[in-house]
Every structure is written in structure tokens, then in C-alpha cells.
Amino acid sequence: MTEQQLAGGGVNQVVRVGATVRRPAGAWSPRIHQLFEHLQTRGFTGAPRSFGTDPLGRDVFSYLPGDVGHDPWTPAVAGDPALTSAARLLRAYHDATADVAASWRDGWQQPAREPVEVVCHNDAAPYNCVYDGDRAIGLIDFDGAAPGPRSWDLAYAVYRFVPLGSAAGERTAERLDLFFDAYGADPALREAALASVAPRLRALTDYMRAEAAAGNEAFAAHIARGDLEHYLRDITLLS
Known part of the structure; x- marks a missing residue:
């Protein structure tokens, strides 16, 4: 075919x-x-x-039919319904993995991160989300999935979906609350997720450098086009 x-x-x-x-x-x-x-x-x-x-x-x-949220976002992907539906989708995914995460610690691309609560997607973002109009209906690209805490996965999700850092806008605080509310995060989880954003980005930059040094041409190309510098700037903004 x-x-x-x-x-x-x-x-x-x-x-x-x-x-x-x-x-x-x-x-x-x-x-x-x-x-x-x-x-x-x-x-x-x-x-x-x-x-x-x-x-x-x-x-x-x-194949999951629908539209993937690549940059630049369409008005549908940028809207609040898409944001809140993505949060609910991530929560449903996490809940569906909570019963096996602790017993499936090995065999992933990434090491498990303590405390293990769920199987983190580890790259939950609009570009790995399938939309039906303004509703997030699916997650894709699970290569980096691994057991870890909900807060670790939420940290990268809010960074991308809200978004945070240099891409933040006038409604960032409101959209952050919308995402956390839709996920059902309590105050402790919200605090842990926000505290994990900069460490999550540091882990990403460390991984990018290591992969490029090992000869991974894709990551070397990402660094060459400025992705690493972008994340480093955002780490400074969010620390």
C-alpha cells in the first residue's frame, strides 16, 4: 500500500x-x-x-483521524475548549495507567522517575494531540513514555498547552487555572507541577545534548536551529 x-x-x-x-x-x-x-x-x-x-x-x-496541533495553532487549537479537553484527556490517560505504573518500571526509553504514580506520556503537547475541531480526542507519539509522578507530566503539558515561558500571553494565569481545573488537580498537585516546569525543561536540554553528542542527527539539527537556546531562555524565565 x-x-x-x-x-x-x-x-x-x-x-x-x-x-x-x-x-x-x-x-x-x-x-x-x-x-x-x-x-x-x-x-x-x-x-x-x-x-x-x-x-x-x-x-x-x-491511525487516529483528526487534526494535529502543529505550530502555528489554528484558532480552534488555540481556544479554551481545546485547552480544557486536552487536560481532561491527559487526566483520563493518567488514570488508566495508575494500576500498572509501579509494576512496569523497566523497559522504557526513559528511566522511571520517583514517585511513580502513572505512566507519563512525557511529551504531552498540542503537536502530539489529535483534535476534532476544538476538542482534543487523542494523544500520539508515546516513544518517551515512562513511569513517574503526575506532576512531571503536567509540568510539560502546561508549558506547552497554556503555554508558559516566552510564549506566555495576557491570559496565561487564566488558562493555567482552566487546565488545572479541567484536569482536576488539587492545590498540592498544582504547586508540584509548576515547581517542576523548569526542572522538566532542564532534563529535556540534558537529553538533547546527550543525544546530539551520541550522534543523533535529529537532535543535532534541533540544536542547530535554536531549540536548545529557546529552552534555556525559558528555564531562566521560569526559574
């Missing part, structure tokens, strides 16, 4: 083949397949389904 390269990616070449998505497999792939299978048993439909591997050894997942 015809392969159609999908927009975005940035690290891996991802293609659509009919109603499926094919992406390079990694040592962590068995965990991702296991995660998707578990999500199905829990009734969470906002993630791809697992279909094993193809003859080329690529991971095969179901």
Missing part, C-alpha cells in the same frame, strides 16, 4: 499506510505495545491501538 509521510515527527520518520501508522521500532517498543493494549482494556480510546510489527520491523499502530 502507498506510504504517506506524516508531518511533524522531528526525530523519527513516521508514515501512514491505510488506517495504520508505521514508525521505527526501538528497545522500548514492547512496553509501548503493552501500554496500548492495557489502555484498550481500561476503555481509554484516546491512544493508538497496537498491531505489532510489519515485515520491515516497524511498529504498527492505528
Whole structure:
């Protein structure tokens, strides 16, 4: 069947083949397949389904139809309904993983982070979110998923969805409250998430440097185009 390269990616070449998505497999792939299978048993439909591997050894997942929130955002993605639906989607995903996170500590691309509460997506952002109009209906690109605290995943999510840092706007405080309210975060979780934003970005910059130093051309290209400097500036703003 015809392969159609999908927009975005940035690290891996991802293609659509009919109603499926094919992406390079990694040592962590068995965990991702296991995660998707578990999500199905829990009734969470906002993630791809697992279909094993193809003859080329690529991971095969179901294609989630809809619009991905790439930059620049459309008015629908930028609106409050999209923001709050993304928060509810992330909460439903976290809740669906809470029963297995502690027993699935190994085998991921990223190490588990204590305290383990859920399986963090670790890159929850509009560019990894599928929308039906102004409603977030699915999460994609789980390569970096790993067990960890809710606050760690929420930190990056609010940084991206609200957004925070240099992309913050006049309604940042209001949108932050909307996201936390829709997620159902209590005051302690909100405080922990906000305190984790700068450390989460530091972990990202450390990872980018390490991958580029190890010869990962995708991360080297990200650094060359200024992504690393952007995150470092935001760390300063948010610290």
C-alpha cells in the first residue's frame, strides 16, 4: 500500500499506510505495545491501538483521524475548549495507567522517575494531540513514555498547552487555572507541577545534548536551529 509521510515527527520518520501508522521500532517498543493494549482494556480510546510489527520491523499502530496541533495553532487549537479537553484527556490517560505504573518500571526509553504514580506520556503537547475541531480526542507519539509522578507530566503539558515561558500571553494565569481545573488537580498537585516546569525543561536540554553528542542527527539539527537556546531562555524565565 502507498506510504504517506506524516508531518511533524522531528526525530523519527513516521508514515501512514491505510488506517495504520508505521514508525521505527526501538528497545522500548514492547512496553509501548503493552501500554496500548492495557489502555484498550481500561476503555481509554484516546491512544493508538497496537498491531505489532510489519515485515520491515516497524511498529504498527492505528491511525487516529483528526487534526494535529502543529505550530502555528489554528484558532480552534488555540481556544479554551481545546485547552480544557486536552487536560481532561491527559487526566483520563493518567488514570488508566495508575494500576500498572509501579509494576512496569523497566523497559522504557526513559528511566522511571520517583514517585511513580502513572505512566507519563512525557511529551504531552498540542503537536502530539489529535483534535476534532476544538476538542482534543487523542494523544500520539508515546516513544518517551515512562513511569513517574503526575506532576512531571503536567509540568510539560502546561508549558506547552497554556503555554508558559516566552510564549506566555495576557491570559496565561487564566488558562493555567482552566487546565488545572479541567484536569482536576488539587492545590498540592498544582504547586508540584509548576515547581517542576523548569526542572522538566532542564532534563529535556540534558537529553538533547546527550543525544546530539551520541550522534543523533535529529537532535543535532534541533540544536542547530535554536531549540536548545529557546529552552534555556525559558528555564531562566521560569526559574
